[in-house]
Amino acid sequence: MPKKIDLTGERFGKWTVLEDAGRAKNRHILWRCVCDCGNETVTEGAALRGGKTTGCGKGECSAHHDPTRKGAAHREWKGDAITYPTAHRRAESRYGKASGHVCVDCDAPADDWSLDQPYADDPRDGKGRPYSPDPSRYVARCRSCHRSWDNALTRSRQAVAAGLI
Structure with a gap:
C-alpha cells in the first residue's frame, strides 16, 4: 500500500489540495482539490505530484487549454528550442502514429x-542522437530498420571522427 504523504494545502499547477478523500479501488490515496477557477475534483496524489493533472481545463481555465492554439500560438511554444522526445511528438502530431504507416x-x-x-x-540529445524540430524530416521505420539505420549513422560518425572518411 502506498505510503501517505499529506498534501493538504499544497499547490500543483492550478490545483490546491483541500483534504484527504480516502482511497481508490487500487488503494491509491485520493485528494479533494479546488482549481483556481473554483471547480473541484478528486484525484490521486500520484497524478498531482507527477504533473499529470495541473488544472481542470474548464471555466476560466479553458483559455489555457484551447485546442485551436497550436504552433507559435500555443502558450508553451518553444520554437526550434525543443528536445529529442518533443521532436518525435511533433512528427506524430503531424503524421499520426508511426504504426499507421509502413517502413x-x-x-x-x-x-x-x-x-x-x-x-x-x-x-x-544526451546520448548523441540527432533530432530536428522540423517534422517533415522524419520517416516511418520498423524497429529493425530503425536500429540498422541508427547503427549505420553511428559507424559513419565514428569513421569521420577517426579520419577514415
Whole structure:
C-alpha cells in the first residue's frame, strides 16, 4: 500500500489540495482539490505530484487549454528550442502514429518515427542522437530498420571522427 504523504494545502499547477478523500479501488490515496477557477475534483496524489493533472481545463481555465492554439500560438511554444522526445511528438502530431504507416526501407509495418538524413549541425540529445524540430524530416521505420539505420549513422560518425572518411 502506498505510503501517505499529506498534501493538504499544497499547490500543483492550478490545483490546491483541500483534504484527504480516502482511497481508490487500487488503494491509491485520493485528494479533494479546488482549481483556481473554483471547480473541484478528486484525484490521486500520484497524478498531482507527477504533473499529470495541473488544472481542470474548464471555466476560466479553458483559455489555457484551447485546442485551436497550436504552433507559435500555443502558450508553451518553444520554437526550434525543443528536445529529442518533443521532436518525435511533433512528427506524430503531424503524421499520426508511426504504426499507421509502413517502413520506408522494407515496407513492413512501422514502429517509430526516425530522422531521415541527419545533418552535422542538427541538435543532439544526451546520448548523441540527432533530432530536428522540423517534422517533415522524419520517416516511418520498423524497429529493425530503425536500429540498422541508427547503427549505420553511428559507424559513419565514428569513421569521420577517426579520419577514415
